[in-house]
Amino acid sequence: GQQVMQIPQYQHVQEGEDFTTYCNSSTTLSNIQWYKQRPGGHPVFLIQLVKSGEVKKQKRLTFQFGEAKKNSSLHITATQTTDVGTYFCAGSGYNKLIFGAGTRLAVHP
Amino acid sequence: DAGVIQSPRHEVTEMGQEVTLRCKPISGHNSLFWYRQTMMRGLELLIYFNNNVPIDDSGMPEDRFSAKMPNASFSTLKIQPSEPRDSAVYFCASTSYSMGGNEQFFGPGTRLTVL
Numbered sequence: 448g449q450q451v452m453q454i455p456q457y458q459h460v461q462e463g464e465d466f467t468t469y470c471n472s473s474t475t476l477s478n479i480q481w482y483k484q485r486p487g488g489h490p491v492f493l494i495q496l497v498k499s500g501e502v503k504k505q506k507r508l509t510f511q512f513g514e515a516k517k518n519s520s521l522h523i524t525a526t527q528t529t530d531v532g533t534y535f536c537a538g539s540g541y542n543k544l545i546f547g548a549g550t551r552l553a554v555h556p
Numbered sequence: 557d558a559g560v561i562q563s564p565r566h567e568v569t570e571m572g573q574e575v576t577l578r579c580k581p582i583s584g585h586n587s588l589f590w591y592r593q594t595m596m597r598g599l600e601l602l603i604y605f606n607n608n609v610p611i612d613d614s615g616m617p618e619d620r621f622s623a624k625m626p627n628a629s630f631s632t633l634k635i636q637p638s639e640p641r642d643s644a645v646y647f648c649a650s651t652s653y654s655m656g657g658n659e660q661f662f663g664p665g666t667r668l669t670v671l
Contacts (some may be wrong), residue, residue, distance in 0.1 A: 453591075454609055475655070480659060480660075489647060489662040489665050490599070490647070490649075490660075490661065490663075492659035492660065492661070495658075495659060521615045535599065543589070543601060543604055543611075543612060544601070544660060545601075546598065546599040546601075547598075548598045549598060549599070
């Protein structure tokens with residue numbers, strides 16, 4: 448079945464450093480979504496990418512969708528303590544989302 | 557908008573007991589999803605409904621799990637009998653269905669502990 452792999456599993460950074468998480472699908476995706484889950488919270492939608500090669504920015508966050516629509520990345524510039532949490536990618540297939548395992552980000556002040 | 561509502565927020569029960577988790581989706585949303593989250597297995601889709609009809613229940617672990625959606629504003633996930641390995645956070649999410657996919661709105665979750 449369709450799988451979505453996400454790396455790294457964990458990332459510890461000093462405040463101000465950059466952070467990137469990568470997502471790879473075993474199949475071509477119609478779109479990909481990114482979610483953030485704060486510790487003790489629930490996943491919250493960040494963005495959806497639909498077009499091949501698409502790049503979207505939200506303040507310090509940059510999202511990319513690969514040309515083949517099988518991979519994606521989230522890059523955070525100059526991390527802040529408010530960025531702490533787990534970032535999930537989710538590939539859309541057969542009208543449901545397949546979530547990656549998530550990357551847990553810890554930011555040390 | 558109150559968002560997706562789940563109850564209870566926490567449930568502690570003993571092995572063998574029946575557990576019922578409840579979800580009220582966002583008004584107007586016609587797709588509802590039940591997920592289970594654990595450290596070991598991450599976020600797993602258990603079942604989802606479109607227009608109150610179960611579409612894919614391939615993620616339901618076994619016959620002890622069942623889910624219903626009697627109307628557009630209410631769904632339940634039942635575990636009978638419960639086992640310690642069912643301990644997890646159960647999320648309900650809803651969205652407006654479209655072929656392109658739409659963002660899912662998650663409820664706060666129910667943290668289930670089976671002793």
